[in-house]
């Protein structure tokens with residue numbers, strides 16, 4: 262990818278997102294959160310890319326993926342008043358439709374286009390399918406780490422200050438009740454990422470987000486998460502019982518061994 266193509270796509274993106282605003286302050290707060298998330302993911306991919314000496318062309322592709330990956334969230338939020346994905350509304354499909362409809366990637370060659378589409382498509386999937394193409398796999402891994410690092414920033418700050426600034430969208434409209442799923446705790450004790458289908462309440466959501474550490478791909482990602490204390494901050498907001506403490510200890514040791 263060349264700089265000129267990157268500039269064209271990023272100029273389009275800035276114009277597109279500037280059109281989204283809402284008189285509903287709750288929706289506006291979430292529009293701003295999505296914008297900020299895209300900027301932070303952009304920063305994260307640059308840090309991760311630099312840590313592995315990613316070449317210029319792939320860096321530009323990855324930066325494009327960073328600001329396009331959640332582009333469907335804007336339309337989803339404004340149209341549905343929610344960004345909970347379900348059968349009728351999914352931010353990835355909306356994003357792919359926006360990209361196609363606006364012919365944003367037409368300045369790129371077929372291979373570049375496909376790489377970006379694959380990254381958008383797979384950035385949020387729980388378990389990646391087998392990807393043969395090395396370049397594609399490398400970019401997807403970098404984007405997924407960068408995305409998750411920033412979601413952990415957003416949610417750890419949110420859970421810490423939730424009593425003062427509740428945001429039902431960040432709770433994914435789940436009930437905040439005691440207890441957690443046994444399947445999620447088993448996954449964490451087995452050092453595996455929790456399944457979205459097993460998330461039934463806010464504690465499950467927090468634990469499933471913490472379990473992303475078992476699916477990180479880069480050494481620098483562990484360093485970034487560990488230095489910022491995101492996992493510890495989420496743990497502090499969970500009820501303290503032996504099971505939760507065991508899970509946290511497991512995650513802490515797993516991270517320390519990868520620094």
Ligand SMILES: [Fe+2]
Pocket residue numbers: 330331352384385
């Ligand atoms: Fe996403």
Ligand SMILES: [Fe+2]
Pocket residue numbers: 298302330331408
């Ligand atoms: Fe994201």
